[in-house]
Amino acid sequence: MKQGQDLRVAQGHKLFSELSESDFSRALGLFSARVATYKKGEILRAMGMPFSTFGLVLSGTVQVFSLDMDGEPQMMANVGAGESFGESLAYLKTEESPVNVIAATDAAVLWLDIATLRARTAEGDAFALAISERFSSVLALRALFQNDRIQILSKPKIRDRLVTFLSQCERRSGSRTFIIPFDRASLAVYLGVNRTALSRELAKMKNEGIIDFFRSSFRLL
Known part of the structure; x- marks a missing residue:
């Protein structure tokens, strides 16, 4: 898939939806966006390593795993095209990732860094403030999804x-x-x-x- 086609997938994400082409490009700049491709089975982020950027899947599927108390892998999320992962970890500037992120299929991921967004927001930049509000909404949705996961695992049967x-x-x-x-x-x-x-x-x-x-x-x- 060509990069231009990939990025159209990103435009459907809540973070970028309904932005004009020019504003979408500006938003990508705020996140120092870059595209990376991975083969099936390749590790995108390893447990114990820094997790300073979050990802938006452009094609394929990636899976997020943690370890249970017995050291067995436990899937936390299955992330397909148009979906994102790692927002909270990136927001918290996590030094040691508590999860492994692995490509379940060949995949392309748009990596997004919030450092520039933080700086521009602190300066009072109006566009950065608007994008920051969108990012806050994404974080809120992530919290809801995590609550859904807790509800599942709390059931004994x-x-x-x-x-x-x-x-x-x-x-x-x-x-x-x-x-x-x-x-x-x-x-x-x-x-x-x-x-x-x-x-x-x-x-x-x-x-x-x-x-x-x-x-x-x-x-x-």
Whole structure:
């Protein structure tokens, strides 16, 4: 995918939506934006390393992992084209990343640094202030998504985790039928459950008329 096409994906993000072409270019300058490409399996950000910029996925998918108390990887987010990650870590100028970010597929990422935005905002620059407000909204949305994740992991049973997750997906999509961003293996990791047990529970829920699904398309009944 050409860079110009990639950047059009970025223009649909809440941070840049409805900006004119000239204002979009100005905003990219405020973030010292740069594009980087990665092969499947490549590490974008490693645990323990500085996390000073946040990313907006232009193509492909990246996944964010932390470690549980047993040292096992636990997926925190599955980030597709047009979505962002690491905003809070970049905002806090995190010296040691608590997560690994890995390319789940070949991917292109727009990296954004908020240092210039901070400086221009402190100077009272009107455009920087407007973009800073947008960034604050993105941070607020990230907090909501993190709360959704906590709600899932607080459920002791696989079925309860599934229902909570699927209800969140339904709410975000605004439709009774929706596509989840995971295959079965990734969904098991995201929910923190055994893959075989997950498949068994999905089959039970379908047979009981609680859900219907085909591959990644789901519907709560």
